[in-house]
Amino acid sequence: MISLKDNISAIKAILRIPRECSPRVVWKFIWNFGIRNMINISRFEKRLKRGEPFFPAFVMISITESCNLSCSGCWVTHNGKKHLSNKQLGGIISDCKRQGSYFFGILGGEPFMYSGLMDVLERHKDCYFQIFTNGTLINEEIALKMRRLGNITPFFSIEGLEQESALRRGKNDVFLRTMEGVRACRKARLIIGAAASIGKSNYDDLVNRDYINMLAKEGVHYLWYYIYRPVGSNPKPENALDKEQIIKLRRLIVEERKRAPLQIIDTYWDDLGRAFCPAATGLSHHISPSGALEFCPPLQMAQEFINENGTNTVEQFGKSKFLAELRKLAAETSRGCILLENPEKLVEYLNKQDIIDTTTRGNVMQELQAMKALDGHDQRGEEIEEQNFIYRFLKKKYFFGFGAYG
Numbered sequence: 073m074i075s076l077k078d079n080i081s082a083i084k085a086i087l088r089i090p091r092e093c094s095p096r097v098v099w100k101f102i103w104n105f106g107i108r109n110m111i112n113i114s115r116f117e118k119r120l121k122r123g124e125p126f127f128p129a130f131v132m133i134s135i136t137e138s139c140n141l142s143c144s145g146c147w148v149t150h151n152g153k154k155h156l157s158n159k160q161l162g163g164i165i166s167d168c169k170r171q172g173s174y175f176f177g178i179l180g181g182e183p184f185m186y187s188g189l190m191d192v193l194e195r196h197k198d199c200y201f202q203i204f205t206n207g208t209l210i211n212e213e214i215a216l217k218m219r220r221l222g223n224i225t226p227f228f229s230i231e232g233l234e235q236e237s238a239l240r241r242g243k244n245d246v247f248l249r250t251m252e253g254v255r256a257c258r259k260a261r262l263i264i265g266a267a268a269s270i271g272k273s274n275y276d277d278l279v280n281r282d283y284i285n286m287l288a289k290e291g292v293h294y295l296w297y298y299i300y301r302p303v304g305s306n307p308k309p310e311n312a313l314d315k316e317q318i319i320k321l322r323r324l325i326v327e328e329r330k331r332a333p334l335q336i337i338d339t340y341w342d343d344l345g346r347a348f349c350p351a352a353t354g355l356s357h358h359i360s361p362s363g364a365l366e367f368c369p370p371l372q373m374a375q376e377f378i379n380e381n382g383t384n385t386v387e388q389f390g391k392s393k394f395l396a397e398l399r400k401l402a403a404e405t406s407r408g409c410i411l412l413e414n415p416e417k418l419v420e421y422l423n424k425q426d427i428i429d430t431t432t433r434g435n436v437m438q439e440l441q442a443m444k445a446l447d448g449h450d451q452r453g454e455e456i457e458e459q460n461f462i463y464r465f466l467k468k469k470y471f472f473g474f475g476a477y478g
């Protein structure tokens with residue numbers, strides 16, 4: 073049973089944003105992210121119901137392969153050369169807006185190594201951008217630029233405390249430099265997020281109340297827990313979570329949502345604790361640095377590509393038989409992650425397709441063929457329902473599977 077005290081804590085965590093962030097930043101969050109997304113998701117639902125040409129509710133865009141770190145389990149080709157042109161990035165955003173989609177995840181590599189990023193985002197003041205960053209290149213000047221635009225939330229990937237960050241990310245002092253980036257964004261009064269891809273090696277560091285409280289003290293407003301996927305050229309499958317750890321992570325998320333001083337995000341479970349794959353439901357798909365339309369970021373295979381101006385993005389999503397079949401295959405295979413839970417079935421399907429490896433390293437198929445089935449977030453019979461009324465409402469409204477799971 074949720075106590076009144078718990079509900080008050082949850083509301084206090086939300087009220088940190090208007091209290092700590094600049095009014096412009098808060099207004100852009102409410103309108104460009106909040107209101108526009110509610111309209112966008114209902115348009116997405118209508119498209120699905122009417123059988124109109126498919127277009128996802130959200131598009132994640134990886135703008136460059138360049139990065140100043142080399143993390144284990146990362147799907148991006150280290151020292152890769154691929155990147156979207158500013159024209160392509162602008163064209164993708166404009167084309168998606170035609171379908172009512174104004175919220176974009178901007179990924180890399182490291183997006184702050186991409187020249188012209190702020191200029192492109194400035195041309196789309198009516199949108200909202202979540203920039204996935206390791207934060208090591210963010211200083212006060214860049215933070216103030218984001219504040220001036222107001223439509224950006226920096227989303228810091230923190231993969232461990234000092235020692236684990238150094239081990240996982242292939243460089244020393246990464247954790248300290250990332251936290252300096254967080255502090256610069258706090259000083260600029262931005263809405264700040266933190267992401268963690270949880271594996272065995274950083275579980276004890278990051279899956280506990282002390283870490284959550286530490287982030288809130290540092291000015292972080294939301295924490296997004298992901299489950300480690302052993303992909304890319306340095307996969308480390310031994311670092312993947314087992315069933316007990318995944319269920320324990322889910323339990324912590326539900327428990328801490330009742331009292332955490334920040335928002336705890338996941339896109340893995342619905343309000344009843346049933347597993348959910350954002351790509352299988354069509355809620356989100358990915359565009360890679362080579363302009364490829366991909367099922368999701370770690371699945372680097374494609375048939376369709378955007379043109380040099382990004383003006384055919386909607387058309388390509390609408391006609392992609394490959395993505396339609398993959399959505400069906402993933403939803404029929406599991407409510408969870410086909411990449412983790414049944415890579416063999418995925419490879420079997422991909423082997424029959426005329427598809428392109430979208431990476432610089434060009435050996436994704438061998439990597440997928442080497443993957444063995446692992447525990448994922450679809451743990452039938454172990455469902456843990458949402459207990460916080462805010463999350464229960466949002467999950468019920470926006471994470472109900474959109475008919476993908478019957």
Ligand code: SF4
Pocket residue numbers: 301348349350351352367368369370371402408409410411412
């Ligand atoms: S297949 Fe797995 S990694 Fe891809 S979107 Fe679904 S849950 Fe996420």
